[in-house]
Amino acid sequence: MKLLFSIILLFMFNSKLTGQTYKDSILDFQNHLNEEYSNPEESPLTKKDIKKFKGHEYFPIDESFKVKAQFERVDDAVPFLMKTTTSRLPTYEIYGVATFELNNQEFKLNIYQSHKLRETEEYRDYLFLPFTDLTNGDSTYSGGRFIDLEIPTSDHITIDFNKAYNPYCAYNPKYSCPIPPPENSLPIAIVAGIKKIKK
Template identity: 75%
Template sequence: MRLVLLIGILLQMNTIIGQSYKDSVLEFQSHLNAEYQDSEKSPLEKSDVKKFKGHDFFPIDENFKVKAEFKRVDKAVPFLMKTTTDRLPTYEIYGVATFELNNQKLKLNIYQSHSLRDTEEYKDYLFLPFTDLTNGDETYVGGRFIDLEIPKEDFIIIDFNKAYNPYCAYSPKYSCPIPPKENDLPIHIYAGIKLKPHSK
């Protein structure tokens, strides 16, 4: 009887943890939708803001939240990251994340912006641009982004459920970083934001 009770408690705890995680992703999605519905912040054309009904997302799948080994790059060499325009912002590879997903060992470079690291608000901000096999079909052809923070441990959590599109997916007037070839994943990432937002 006691064992049955303990199993019941563990199942309840797992349900609560699962709900808590799902809620955190839903909160991210809600915040992103609110930003695009705000005519002062939205990258959408003003006529499109009125029609915007929210982004289309893949179903939340916790398997796409990975704990990656994180190795800081010593003496990183700054470089000019290519963008969709002539703008060439300065970045450096801050660290390398290694993880397993769908039975494949994968690696991604994680970058730090030189301009943002000099600001108090974004001094701990890290940038993860990536491409995968969904690009040009289910997702934006130019890849997707994930925002991260400098980890305090030797690992970093990468949650593909929180992948979002660059502004260039919605308007050509923006200048967006192009994910380096090193961050091209040879798998389908069925998580995060899809290509087209909902509209009327």
């Protein structure tokens, strides 16, 4: 999934430079995600599924699902083995805790850092936000969705649920995907970002 991480981080950077409108930046993100999945050399889709892939379905773009969260760095975080959809157990740690308001309710989500990725120059600033919500199994993938982030330079971090995407194992069981920890289960419906793929 490294290529997907690169694309997402590139869009986070480019949108700051080009002065795009918010809606345009999300549309570009969605279009490039569709292009990647349509490309046989990059797509996680099976050969059978890629032939009939017409693009992802997304919720309507809603800027209210782009939240500015208070970010508290976790000191002396204890590394742990994150469960995945296979027997693989990659090492992560809780890098920080994001506290934010959505629909007049306060929520907290843990934001993680991969020990493996932080050893590489390209992904040393990469943070990982897996989450579940009340749309899972209905309009979105049952196993939750992911958001890619960068280490913030202040005590705030922006979480944009319009950029939530599916793990590769939502498309192809050959992939091993992290399972969102229980503490990152949101008791609301996040009607933003990608929907589940229809087969």
